Amino acid sequence: MPLPLTLTLRHSLEHRIEMDGVTPDRCAGLGEREIAELPVWEGRRTVPLGEFFTVHGGHASSMRVHGGEALDRVDNMGAGMTAGELVIEGNAGRYAGARMSGGSLTVRGNAGDGAGLEMAGGRLEITGRAGDRLGAASLGASRGMLGGEIVVRGSAGAEAGASARRGLIVIGGDAGERAANRMIAGSVIVLGNAGADAGLWSKRGSVVVMGSVEISETYRYDCTYQPLYLRLLFTSLDTRYGIAGSSAYAAARYRRYSGDMAELGKGEILHRAEA
Numbered sequence: 001m002p003l004p005l006t007l008t009l010r011h012s013l014e015h016r017i018e019m020d021g022v023t024p025d026r027c028a029g030l031g032e033r034e035i036a037e038l039p040v041w042e043g044r045r046t047v048p049l050g051e052f053f054t055v056h057g058g059h060a061s062s063m064r065v066h067g068g069e070a071l072d073r074v075d076n077m078g079a080g081m082t083a084g085e086l087v088i089e090g091n092a093g094r095y096a097g098a099r100m101s102g103g104s105l106t107v108r109g110n111a112g113d114g115a116g117l118e119m120a121g122g123r124l125e126i127t128g129r130a131g132d133r134l135g136a137a138s139l140g141a142s143r144g145m146l147g148g149e150i151v152v153r154g155s156a157g158a159e160a161g162a163s164a165r166r167g168l169i170v171i172g173g174d175a176g177e178r179a180a181n182r183m184i185a186g187s188v189i190v191l192g193n194a195g196a197d198a199g200l201w202s203k204r205g206s207v208v209v210m211g212s213v214e215i216s217e218t219y220r221y222d223c224t225y226q227p228l229y230l231r232l233l234f235t236s237l238d239t240r241y242g243i244a245g246s247s248a249y250a251a252a253r254y255r256r257y258s259g260d261m262a263e264l265g266k267g268e269i270l271h272r273a274e275a
Contacts, residue, residue, distance in 0.1 A: 007053040009067030024063045024084025031058040078105040097124040120146040129154035136162035161188040202267040219259030
């Protein structure tokens with residue numbers, strides 16, 4: 001079995017760089033020298049990858065990127081990946097895993113704005129916190145996340161899951177304002193508190209909140225019950241990600257609010273009821 005391809009940041013970055021196309025699926029057929037010659041963007045100019053990273057290995061579908069906190073100036077890591085495994089040992093800049101459709105991306109740190117933007121498949125796990133528009137649509141676009149799974153261990157910024165059409169987002173901490181804004185379908189699960197206007201203008205889909213949430217006047221209370229699908233979902237999440245408290249979440253009762261009545265009214269907010 002080939003060793004993972006390893007990229008190690010040579011030095012701190014004066015300017016942001018963009019690593020579009022430097023993904024495990026693309027690099028799987030390339031050798032060390034070819035990978036070092038791949039172009040990355042620094043402002044308006046392209047620069048060989050090897051000027052910023054030392055490259056070890058090649059012809060492997062697994063990639064490791066080392067650089068710690070300095071990697072928060074590296075954007076588009078894992079963007080567009082279709083297969084393979086990418087592990088970022090440190091922070092990630094903007095748009096980590098944007099438009100990915102397959103494979104596994106793990107950020108062992110924090111991720112900037114737009115992580116998982118318009119994601120269509122695969123798995124994105126962030127061990128720290130995420131910025132704004134997690135799994136959302138690009139500004140001005142109508143379609144956000146189309147599939148796959150995003151798990152954030154920490155908090156997330158505003159508009160997580162905005163305009164999502166499918167897929168699953170799990171936020172281990174708090175979510176900023178307008179989570180699931182204009183969501184068409186999919187699920188956004190917040191294990192902490194949800195900011196203002198959760199589920200605003202959503203057509204379908206589920207927003208599940210364990211902590212506090214302010215229910216919009218355009219949502220209507222239906223009932224309090226134990227959703228079977230949440231029991232199954234949390235069991236699966238515990239098996240695959242080791243989500244703390246999964247058994248308690250699975251056994252809890254939830255207040256169901258249907259809405260947004262200003263739209264189709266076929267979505268829901270499920271708010272964990274007090275024991």
